[in-house]
Amino acid sequence: MSKDSKMRATINQKLTEMGERERLKELLRAKLTECGWRDQLKAHCKDVIKEKGLEHVTVEDLVVEITPKGRVLVPDSVKKELLQRIRAFLAQHAT
Amino acid sequence: ANAHMPAENDTLAFSLHDKMDVVFYHVPSIPLCPRDARCSLQPVLSFCMMVMMTLLVSISDPQPVSLSRPPQAKSCVCHMCGAHLNRLHSCLYCVFFGCFTKKHIHEHAKNKRHNLAIDLLYGGIYCFVCQDYIYDKEMEQIAKEEQRKASHILSLALCLAIVFFTDFFPVVCVCVCVSGVGEKYSTWEPTKRELELLRHNPKRRKMTTNCTIGLRGLINLGNTCFMNCIVQALTHTPLLRDFFLSDRHKCEMQSNSCLVCEMSQLFQEFYSGHRSPHIPFRLLHLVWTHARHLAGYEQQDAHEFLIAALDVLHRHCKDDNGKKANNPNNCNCIIDQIFTGGLQSDVTCQVCHGVSTTIDPFWDISLDLPGSSTPFWPLSPGGDGSTLNGESHLSGATTLTDCLRRFTRPEHLGSGAKIKCSGCHSYQESTKQLTMKKLPIVACFHLKRFEHSAKLRRKIITYVSFPLELDMTPFMASSKENRMNGQYQQSVDVFNDNKYSLFAVVNHQGTLESGHYTTFIRQHMDQWFKCDDAIITKASNKDVLDSEGYLLFYHKQFLEYE
Numbered sequence: 001m002s003k004d005s006k007m008r009a010t011i012n013q014k015l016t017e018m019g020e021r022e023r024l025k026e027l028l029r030a031k032l033t034e035c036g037w038r039d040q041l042k043a044h045c046k047d048v049i050k051e052k053g054l055e056h057v058t059v060e061d062l063v064v065e066i067t068p069k070g071r072v073l074v075p076d077s078v079k080k081e082l083l084q085r086i087r088a089f090l091a092q093h094a095t
Numbered sequence: 096a097n098a099h100m101p102a103e104n105d106t107l108a109f110s111l112h113d114k115m116d117v118v119f120y121h122v123p124s125i126p127l128c129p130r131d132a133r134c135s136l137q138p139v140l141s142f143c144m145m146v147m148m149t150l151l152v153s154i155s156d157p158q159p160v161s162l163s164r165p166p167q168a169k170s171c172v173c174h175m176c177g178a179h180l181n182r183l184h185s186c187l188y189c190v191f192f193g194c195f196t197k198k199h200i201h202e203h204a205k206n207k208r209h210n211l212a213i214d215l216l217y218g219g220i221y222c223f224v225c226q227d228y229i230y231d232k233e234m235e236q237i238a239k240e241e242q243r244k245a246s247h248i249l250s251l252a253l254c255l256a257i258v259f260f261t262d263f264f265p266v267v268c269v270c271v272c273v274s275g276v277g278e279k280y281s282t283w284e285p286t287k288r289e290l291e292l293l294r295h296n297p298k299r300r301k302m303t304t305n306c307t308i309g310l311r312g313l314i315n316l317g318n319t320c321f322m323n324c325i326v327q328a329l330t331h332t333p334l335l336r337d338f339f340l341s342d343r344h345k346c347e348m349q350s351n352s353c354l355v356c357e358m359s360q361l362f363q364e365f366y367s368g369h370r371s372p373h374i375p376f377r378l379l380h381l382v383w384t385h386a387r388h389l390a391g392y393e394q395q396d397a398h399e400f401l402i403a404a405l406d407v408l409h410r411h412c413k414d415d416n417g418k419k420a421n422n423p424n425n426c427n428c429i430i431d432q433i434f435t436g437g438l439q440s441d442v443t444c445q446v447c448h449g450v451s452t453t454i455d456p457f458w459d460i461s462l463d464l465p466g467s468s469t470p471f472w473p474l475s476p477g478g479d480g481s482t483l484n485g486e487s488h489l490s491g492a493t494t495l496t497d498c499l500r501r502f503t504r505p506e507h508l509g510s511g512a513k514i515k516c517s518g519c520h521s522y523q524e525s526t527k528q529l530t531m532k533k534l535p536i537v538a539c540f541h542l543k544r545f546e547h548s549a550k551l552r553r554k555i556i557t558y559v560s561f562p563l564e565l566d567m568t569p570f571m572a573s574s575k576e577n578r579m580n581g582q583y584q585q586s587v588d589v590f591n592d593n594k595y596s597l598f599a600v601v602n603h604q605g606t607l608e609s610g611h612y613t614t615f616i617r618q619h620m621d622q623w624f625k626c627d628d629a630i631i632t633k634a635s636n637k638d639v640l641d642s643e644g645y646l647l648f649y650h651k652q653f654l655e656y657e
Binding site (some may be wrong): 011012059 | 172177178179228245
C-alpha cells in the first residue's frame with residue numbers, strides 16, 4: 001500500500017473508532033439534501049433508466065453514470081466544511 | 096429469528112457472547128435469483144446459506160461499543176488491496192472482503208465460484224452470474240427489520256467477522272452495525288389494504304410544477320375576509336395539509352359541530368381540483384358557535400380569528416390522541432405539534448442577580464412596531480446582525496429582525512414594578528428578558544399594527560421589511576446563555592434547527608374602520624399567489640416582500656422524524 005493510502009486507512013480507522021465517521025456521514029447527508037444535490041442526482045437516475053429501459057438497466061449502469069456527475073456536483077462549500085471538520089477532529093485527537 | 100425448522104445441513108443460531116446476538120437466518124431453498132434460472136442456488140442454499148443481515152445487529156448493551164469499533168476499523172478492508180473504500184463487498188460463502196470498484200471481489204467470485212456477495216454499505220446482494228444486484232423478498236424483510244432495530248441504537252459501529260468451518264461447509268457470518276442517529280427514514284410501502292384501495296380508485300392526480308391544485312378562492316360572506324385570509328394560510332401549511340389529506344382525524348364528537356372535521360372537509364375542497372370559489376358557510380357557522388366573540392357581520396381582526404381557530408381546533412383535536420384530560424401542557428394534538436412553541440421569561444433581580452425562569456407556551460409572537468405608543472428601541476440599521484437575514488434596508492426601514500431583537504432585549508422593570516425576589520426575600524427592581532426556549536414548526540409573527548389604547552385607535556402603517564428565510568438562532572434561550580458565557584453562537588451550525596422559510600403573509604389594506612384582508616401564499620417552493628377572497632392571482636417574490644405585512648407565517652426548514 002502506498003504511503004498515501006496508508007494515511008487514508010489510518011485516518012479512516014481513527015474516524016471509525018471514535019464514531020466520528022458516522023457523524024460526518026450524517027452531516028454530509030444533510031448538507032447534500034439541503035443544497036439539492038440529492039434531487040439533482042435522483043433526476044439524473046431517472047433519465048438513465050429511461051434511456052436504458054427499465055427492464056435492462058442494471059445497478060452498475062447507474063453507478064457508472066451517476067458517480068462522476070455526483071462527484072462534480074458536490075458544492076465546494078460542503079467539501080470545505082467536511083474537510084474542516086475532519087482536520088479539527090484529527091487535531092483534537094492527534095497521537 | 097424465524098420459524099423455519101432446521102434441515103439436515105443447516106447451521107443453527109446461537110449467541111456469540113452475552114452482550115451480542117448474532118442472528119443467523121435460514122433462507123429456504125428457493126432460487127435466489129429470479130431473473131436467471133442458472134442462478135437457482137438450490138444446492139448452495141441447502142448447504143445452509145447463512146445469509147446474515149450484514150448491516151445490522153441489535154445489541155442490547157451499548158457498553159461494548161468502544162471495544163467493538165476498533166475491530167471494525169481494522170478489519171473492514173479489502174483482503175487484496177487493504178483499502179476501505181471502493182464499495183467493499185463480503186463474500187457470502189467464505190470470509191473474504193473485496194472491493195467492487197477494483198474488481199477484487201469479482202476475481203474472488205470467479206476463482207472460487209462463490210457467486211453471491213453482499214455490499215457492506217447498503218446490504219444489497221450481488222449475483223455474479225446475473226451480474227447485477229438481486230432482490231429477494233424475505234431478505235428485504237429481514238434487512239428492514241434489522242435496520243429498524245439498529246436505528247434505535249445511537250452511534251454504534253461494529254463489525255465482526257467470524258468464520259465457522261464445519262465438516263461440510265464454511266459458514267460466514269459478517270455483521271456490520273451502522274450507527275443510527277435517530278430513526279432511519281424508510282420510504283413508504285403500501286399495505287395490502289392500501290393496494291386494494293389504489294386499485295379500486297384508479298384516478299391519479301399529478302402535482303406538476305404548474306398545477307393549481309390547492310389553490311381555490313373563497314367567497315366573502317359579508318366582511319368575512321378576516322376568516323378567508325386565515326383559511327388560505329392554514330390550507331397552505333404543509334404539515335397541516337399532510338395531516339388532513341392523510342385522513343388522520345378520527346372524530347369522537349357526537350354532534351356535527353367538530354371544527355376539525357370541518358377543516359378536513361375544507362382541505363378536501365381545496366385539493367379537489369375544482370376551480371370555482373368555495374363558499375365556507377359551514378365553517379363560518381361553526382366559528383360563530385364556538386367563538387362567540389367573533390360572531391356578527393362586522394369586520395374582525397384576522398389575528399384574533401387565527402388564535403380563536405387554533406384554540407377551537409386544539410380543543411376538538413384532543414380526542415385524536417386518546418388523551419382524556421385536556422392538559423394544556425401535555426397535549427400532543429396536531430395543532431400543538433405544529434404551532435406551539437415555548438417562550439422563556441427570565442427575571443433577574445438587580446440586587447442579588449438571582450434569575451427566576453418561567454416557560455410559557457405560545458402560538459404566535461406579537462411584535463411592537465416603531466411609532467406605537469410603547470417605546471420602541473431605535474436600532475440603527477447598521478447594527479450587528481441586522482443584515483443577518485438579508486433583509487432589505489430601504490432608507491433605514493425597520494426589519495423583522497429588529498423587532499425580534501427588541502422583543503428579546505432585557506427590559507428594566509421600573510421601580511413601580513418591583514418583583515418579589517426569592518433570593519433577597521424582598522421586593523427588588525429587576526430586569527426581564529424574553530427568549531425562545533422551543534421553536535414551533537410553524538412560527539407566526541403578528542405585527543401589532545392596530546393600536547387600541549384608551550387615547551386612540553389607529554393603524555400603524557410603518558413598513559417593516561421581512562425576509563424569505565429567517566434564522567431564529569440569535570433569539571434562542573440557548574444563544575443567550577452562550578452569549579453570557581462569552582461564546583458567540585455561529586448560525587452556520589451543523590444541525591441548525593432554527594432556519595425558517597416564509598410561506599404565507601396576511602396583509603391588511605385600509606383603515607381600522609374599514610379595511611380588507613388578503614393573503615400571499617407559497618406553492619411549489621418558489622411560486623407565490625395572492626388570495627383576495629374569490630380571486631387568486633400569481634404574485635412575485637417582490638410583491639410579497641414589498642407588502643406591508645400583518646401576519647407572517649414561517650415554516651421550519653428541516654424536520655426531524657420522530
